Amino acid sequence: MGLVRHEASILLLQGKGLLAFLDGLSTNHVDGPCTTVFTTRAAKIIDVCDIVPVGEHVAIVGHAMNKNVLAAHLAERILGQSITITDISDLNDVFIDVGDSEIPPDATVHDSFFGKMFIVPIKHNWQATWAMEQWNEHRITNLIPYHGHEITDSHHPLACGLEPLVHPQKGCYVGQEVLTRMRSRGKQGHQLVVRPNPVEKPTTQGKERSLCIVRTQ
Amino acid sequence: MDCGTCESATPLEVHRPDEVDVELTLTEKATTMLEDAFGDDRSHALLVGVLSGGCSGYMYDLQIVESTDTPCQELNINGFRVLVPSASSHLLNGIEIDYVDRLMGGGFKINNPNASSSCGCGESFS
Structure with a gap:
């Protein structure tokens, strides 16, 4: 069992009514930490994201390749609400733990649909122990x-x-x-x-x- | 997690559409229903807003309010004070507020020329 790097984007939302805002835009019931899917009106996937409350703020951990589309999707719907979005992807590494890996220092631990997720400040230079091929074999076995x-x-x-x-x-x-x-x-x-x-x-x-x-x- | 709030992570620039001068109409039926709701008291206003969410991305939000902290355009339509939040003006310009009198799905209904689609219940549009 091991630790795989998740090529993540992390958007930090600050403001009021953040969970309700995200709940109205995604498929899962968002009232705390969870994994949810942002979709278009035609129900096509924009991104699958982990919602991680951080104090009064909320971090949205999605995939790096979808960051710009997701950010635009969210920003368009802020309207008059006092919500700001900050891109903190470059400040952290994100890993998915399959098994019982050591918890990295200063890590935020989150139960994700994909496995146990560690969000680690980049200064720790934490490393994955699994290659993508191993992660893929695990996903095939578990239909992930x-x-x-x-x-x-x-x-x-x-x-x-x-x-x-x-x-x-x-x-x-x-x-x-x-x-x-x-x-x-x-x-x-x-x-x-x-x-x-x-x-x-x-x-x-x-x-x-x-x-x-x-x-x- | 390093959330960057105590460092210099820059907020993403959120595109805010330009504010437009809203024109809005009330049908005869909607006016009658508002007269019933307001009575002779015109100190309150009808707030016509938009919230994010709903099946199509945006939802209408109608409220009777005395005042609001939200920056709004104030209109006088058929003798009623109507408030439209400035941030939603681009979505609400040209709308017609109607009233549909039926047992199921009745109530105020908004016909919006800016909406490319709306959901089945009529509360949500995009």
Whole structure:
């Protein structure tokens, strides 16, 4: 078991009503630390993010490749609210722990959908103990989707294994109508599966098995 | 975590759309319903705002208020004080406030020429 580096972006939100603001824009019920998905009106994924309250502020840990789109998505909806967004990605390293790794100094520990997450000040120069290939094998075994593989802007959360992050009973959020309709009609179109190799169009290629997203109807 | 709040991490620049002078209309039915709600007291105002969230990204927010701390444009429509937050003016210019009288889904309804889509319940738009 080991520690893998998460190529993260971290946006720090400061202001009032932050959790309610994020709750209205994402699929999970956001009332404290959690993992949630920001989606477009068509329910396509913008980013899968960990919500980490930090004192009176809230850190949003997403993936680096989605940072600009996510920041724009949030900023557009601030309107008159007194909320500021600060990019603190360069100040911290983020790791996902699979197992029981030593907790780095000054780390913020968060229970993420992906595993135990450590957010560590960059000055500690903490290092991963796992390579991406090991992380991928772990994900294949446990059917865990990940950024750039299964989690892309061409999929909706139900199609790529993020169903636990779509709260079934919360109120309106961006993309909710589409996701609720898919669920109520039992038609989500695609689903994440693990298949023995060889696999046509794998999203994550493993040594013996791979992850892929297949059509369900 | 190093949250940067005690250092010099720069806040991201949030694009704030330009404020526009809002024009807004009330239908006859909406005016009648507001007359019922306000009575002869015109000290209060109708606050027409926008919140983030909802199925389509933004939600309408109608309130009767005495005053507000939010910077607003103040309009006089059919004898009513109507307040529109400046930060939402670009989303609300040209709207028509109507009243729909039916058992389910009735109430004030906003017809918004700026909305490219709205959700089924009509409370949310984008």
